[in-house]
Amino acid sequence: MPRLPRTGGGCGANAPALPSTAIVAETDERLAAELARAAGELLLAVRRGARLFGAALGAVGDGVSQQALSAALAEHRPRDAVLSEEQRDDRERLARRRVWIIDPLDGTREFAAGLEEFAVHVALCEDGVPSAAAVALPARGELYCTSPHLSSTPARAPAAAGARLRIAVSRTRPPTQAAAVAAELGAELVPLGSAGFKAAAVLRGEVDAYLHAGGQYEWDSAAPAAVALAAGLHASRIDGSPLAYNRPDPLLPDLLICRAAIAPRLLRALAATS
Secondary structure, eight states: OOOOOOSSSSOOTTOOOOOGGGOOOSSHHHHHHHHHHHHHHHHHHHHHHOOOOHHHHHHHHHHHHHHHHHHHHHHHOTTSEEEETTSOOOGGGGGOSEEEEEEEEEOHHHHHTTOSOOEEEEEEEETTEEEEEEEEEGGGTEEEESSGGGOSSOOOOOOOTTSOOEEEEESSOOOHHHHHHHHHHTOEEEEESSHHHHHHHHHTTSOSEEEEOSOOBHHHHHHHHHHHHHTTOEEEOTTSOOOOOSOSSOBOOOEEEEOGGGHHHHHHHHHHHO
């Protein structure tokens, strides 16, 4: 592996890259899965090898993963546009049918703190709708994809009927409605880090829902929502409206991912408490 960066503030010319010859790009779903997995492995290598801590480590992780994913997409899908948290928004994407929406490091704080609750999001949206996506949880060795056979961890059976609902919320920014919704439904709030990690907790059956409001962007939800929908879960805005992507303003401030059977109850509770 190329030498890892040892100082903060950027990637540097010697930053590691995704191994081009190892990327399988025969389909969009395969490419999304390969990129998310490889970028996740790169982030783990950065965290093991960099002599950095805290915000400096997070900044290098963001930059290295962004650089590697950008280069891979430019090589394998050169005609597609890219929208990412970590690069300047190129407004030409609005005229493109195919736009890759990526978060190179979802959960920078958790990554920098040495926790497992960070993710890599890679999603292709066609005409504003995600068509292929993957979420990697590098520290857990898990990969979730819109194509089930590419996922390393299958979605699990839902919780038993009558069990107390468990709702994942942000550890640092729980939505103001969360406590009221939990009281209305007799649910338990479960603080977790990173959007991708919380969505995966629903897929694993460890929680019943993931609720966020008050500030997110398209790169936070595009891949997790796509993977959730492909697995038969519900994913929408908290008012029940569909999630739409590649908009002029990438702000997409709220999200509900949950088991399909409980979506009506949660949406009613959200309407009653908003």
